[in-house]
Amino acid sequence: MTRKQLAFGSAAIGAALMAARISRKRRAIDLSNRVALITGGSRGLGLLLARELGRSGTRVVLAARDQSELDVALRDLESRGIEASTIVADIAEASDAERIVDVVVTRYGGLDILVNNAGVIKVGPLDHMTHADFDEAMSTHFWGPLRTMRAAIPHMRQRGGGRIVNISSIGGKIGVPHLVPYCASKFALTGLSTAMRGELLADDIYITTVSPGLMRTGSPFNAWFKGQHRQEFAWFAIADSLPLLSIDADRAARQIVDALRHGDAELVVSWPARIAIAASAAMPNTVAFAMSVANGLLPSQADANGEESRSGWQSGSRVAPSILTRLGERAAAVNNEIPQSSGVRPAHP
Numbered sequence: 001m002t003r004k005q006l007a008f009g010s011a012a013i014g015a016a017l018m019a020a021r022i023s024r025k026r027r028a029i030d031l032s033n034r035v036a037l038i039t040g041g042s043r044g045l046g047l048l049l050a051r052e053l054g055r056s057g058t059r060v061v062l063a064a065r066d067q068s069e070l071d072v073a074l075r076d077l078e079s080r081g082i083e084a085s086t087i088v089a090d091i092a093e094a095s096d097a098e099r100i101v102d103v104v105v106t107r108y109g110g111l112d113i114l115v116n117n118a119g120v121i122k123v124g125p126l127d128h129m130t131h132a133d134f135d136e137a138m139s140t141h142f143w144g145p146l147r148t149m150r151a152a153i154p155h156m157r158q159r160g161g162g163r164i165v166n167i168s169s170i171g172g173k174i175g176v177p178h179l180v181p182y183c184a185s186k187f188a189l190t191g192l193s194t195a196m197r198g199e200l201l202a203d204d205i206y207i208t209t210v211s212p213g214l215m216r217t218g219s220p221f222n223a224w225f226k227g228q229h230r231q232e233f234a235w236f237a238i239a240d241s242l243p244l245l246s247i248d249a250d251r252a253a254r255q256i257v258d259a260l261r262h263g264d265a266e267l268v269v270s271w272p273a274r275i276a277i278a279a280s281a282a283m284p285n286t287v288a289f290a291m292s293v294a295n296g297l298l299p300s301q302a303d304a305n306g307e308e309s310r311s312g313w314q315s316g317s318r319v320a321p322s323i324l325t326r327l328g329e330r331a332a333a334v335n336n337e338i339p340q341s342s343g344v345r346p347a348h349p
Helices: 003-027 044-055 067-079 094-108 131-158 180-203 229-239 249-262 271-282 284-297 323-334
Strands: 035-039 059-064 084-088 113-116 162-167 205-212 214-216 246-248 266-269
Touching: 003 249, 035 044, 035 094, 035 131, 044 059, 044 067, 044 113, 044 249, 059 067, 059 094, 067 084, 084 094, 094 131, 113 131, 131 162, 131 180, 131 205, 162 180, 162 249, 180 205, 205 249, 205 271, 214 249, 214 323, 229 323, 246 249, 249 266, 266 271, 271 284
Parallel strands: 035 059, 035 113, 059 084, 113 162, 162 205, 205 266, 214 246
Antiparallel strands: none
16 A cells, blocks of 8 residues: 555545544534433433433433332432433333333423333343243333334424434343343344334434443342352352443443434443454354353253242342442442342342
8 A cells, every 4th residue: 555545545534533523413412301211210220321311401201110119219310400200111011111102292292312221131041041031031122112112203203303222232242141031132122223223314313222231230139040040140240340341330321321412323331342242243253152161151050940030139149249249239229229228138048
């Protein structure tokens, strides 16, 4: 390559980056006085996103299954001066997924932002996963978001546009052992989200697909574990708490809201997730082999009782919770993963 060609190429790349930056700036919207519906909004990342949007002046509506958790989340937001309300619903149920959009539109006169955040995590060997586990994951991560989007899109078109954020996962980009139903459903959500974006841009409706890596939200305590459930909880909770592997959830929420505001097509949260996704694209066989090695290090199958699901709070051991999961425990307390007033503590053997 000649110097002239190199200079021309560098100039072209610079011009493209500048054009992308200008385009992103033009897509940005003011979040004040917008109306946002957040599914799975009572705790964890959903609650953090509600706080972040609320600080920008957005009126937030939280949808979740548990009224008591919603009450705690609502008090949390109101104490911060955020205008918020709640809806009890399970988006895995078709009627609920569609109903919550109608409730928000009736309550506020429209809907500007939809965040599909509700999720379920079931961890354990494939041989202990049943069809019901796959059905639950698909209902929550695929069918629920599809139904809320189909219900929201006509209202967004009437308002001249909108923003939709689908919280997928690195597990929607890379298959992870002992998380097969979760990964299968997140892959489906990623495909749905990215494909729908192209068709809705003409209506000024921007869909952002978010693929987080591990985030310190405290969620492992409310995940479900099969097989040798104490060992499964231990590796999951420790990985989710280690600073080098996981990202502070407040920081992740800020990145997600920034991507929402600018209508970005995709956001991969955390540098370990970016590296893993890039490696999988460039060296799929190598990553597949690494996952096989990782699977060999994970807990093996249990006996016939291995198909029973137990929560993180039922799966404590000497290893977890411990000093290795301290950051995750702190996140659980402040993000309503376990109300501090409840007195509930992880179960030990």
